[in-house]
Amino acid sequence: MNIRQIAKQAGVSVATVSRVLNHPENVAPRTREKIEKIIAETEYTPNWFARGLNFNKTGTIGLMIPHILDSVHMEIAKGVEDVAHQKDYIALMCNVEHDAEKERRYLNRLIKRKVDGIAFICSSLEKEDFELVQEQNIPVVLIGEHKNSPGFHVVSVDCRQAAKKAVTHLLGNGHKKIAFLYGKYPKVENEYKMEGYKDVLSESGIPVREDYLRETENTIEGGYLGAKKLMEQEDPPTAIFTSSDSIAFGAMDAIKDKELRIPEDVAVMGFNNVRMSNLVEPKLTTLDVPLHKMGIYGARLLFDIIENEEDLKQEKPKTILLQTKLKIRKSCGHKERIGEMF
């Protein structure tokens, strides 16, 4: 069923049909009603490609997700999807698996498909890749910070500040030997966490020990292995600040395997406050990150550009930095008895 057949049935020209589809106000009410009726009856919907050919708009955005099995990313993704869906957009899901090559491949496909915009969650792409995107003039937003992101809007979390809160809390609970166990991803954020960690230590006159700094995979297994190493060294830490809850879960498992108690022997601090951090034993003290909100803000920024292309150039890129909140539970002990509602 195409526009010509509708036109014939209605006894009008294709232009008129096209008009009721796109500028109904320019059609006489009577003709319009007649055509609308036929459209409804025949369940006609305009061919999507033909439309795209004319408009060069797709109603589609690309969504780069580092790993679709990581609930941290998916909470952000859900935020993006929520606003996209509301705007009658649909998202092409790109499961990047922390692989720059795969991300690049996806990026090319997205460009080919002429998506109206791309949201990158914690991208692992290089500067050159982004420049490519910029040439294409595709609206972009970065969720999760990135070095060398030439002039894109960014939504992120104040990781340095977050780390400071975390380490300060540990310090406040009497810990001096605090390790930082961090994942390879997200890279830039974890660097900021490192800075925050070092900030607090040096402010308190505690020297930073290289043997308390450890990089690992950003997974439960990574946390397990990393914590194991950390605890097996000569002078093990009494507290481990991790860069993600996943790592923290693995770390807790490793500590339990060593028959050590949490938090009495070792305190563990998470990051992100994923749903499960409330269900492990002991419940995990962690930093609450507004993941869903990050997705929402990111998507809004993206649609702002999409919807006002003209202003695109003159506006300078915004950076939205969200704040975290320390979520005190059991895994770090606590002096004051600060409750936890659920």
Next chain:
Amino acid sequence: MNIRQIAKQAGVSVATVSRVLNHPENVAPRTREKIEKIIAETEYTPNWFARGLNFNKTGTIGLMIPHILDSVHMEIAKGVEDVAHQKDYIALMCNVEHDAEKERRYLNRLIKRKVDGIAFICSSLEKEDFELVQEQNIPVVLIGEHKNSPGFHVVSVDCRQAAKKAVTHLLGNGHKKIAFLYGKYPKVENEYKMEGYKDVLSESGIPVREDYLRETENTIEGGYLGAKKLMEQEDPPTAIFTSSDSIAFGAMDAIKDKELRIPEDVAVMGFNNVRMSNLVEPKLTTLDVPLHKMGIYGARLLFDIIENEEDLKQEKPKTILLQTKLKIRKSCGHKERIGEMF
């Protein structure tokens, strides 16, 4: 950059350029090379819409996901994505949120976009909706069973058998008062689990008690609430078989809140063996479901149809039923000391 400009640069007609793109064997080697060179230099890629307009193929499949924050669904989704990506396809992610209305809306959008196929994960659509799809002649595969799926391929899990294994295990550990706490989703599967549950009880001469059967939300909170009710009644069960690990996690939390021990006072059996089931305290005994494999098989089935449209009609729909494996950990106790490797 469009095909005409390429043609001009190469001093040939657009037809020839189109040929080297689609049927290079029909072009003289010398002309072909020249054109290929120009294409490479200019990084020309054919307009995707124009192509679609001619071919009516999109290189896109739709992927219906009940809820993108549920790792059970995402593991399946990842399986689908894995094979789609390998086939150079890209998936439109539809986060349905267990809402038939939203799923229907998404379905319409997918049809408009003329996706080459749709994979439904645990769909909540009605018979009529599927008939609509069938009219459009869009290849479909159902991952997770469904009543009234008119002639689609299906990949699922033998839930009845799985439930039998679970309840038998509980019975073997001395339990007679076994409750079944099940989610609203996935509907059909949970009905099968119910059947398996009843099968075993009646085979063992244990009457089915209505007060041990309880429906709840398929979430951690749902599990918490459901188990709470279950345990607060007059003659509480000594074991709870749940329809998903999420529910089991919530149930465990509720049981702990009541100062009861797991498994000594109450045994808890999960379903799915998600990654976290290994990390709660005590580690959860559950049924291992090959989720990723389900996604892979489903996608393969889908691409089988996509790639051989002609045979589409004569072939009768396949149903692949995968088997589960009982994963014995701590939450149900165990007589024999069956280890767990990691």
Next chain:
DNA sequence: CTGAAAGCGCTAACAG
């Protein structure tokens, strides 16, 4: 082996 030209389905300028 190559080119001219028709057509995929739709939109929008232009003319009436």
Next chain:
DNA sequence: CTGTTAGCGCTTTCAG
């Protein structure tokens, strides 16, 4: 307010 018509960029007959 409506119709005619020229594209959008590409593929594919049909001639040569």
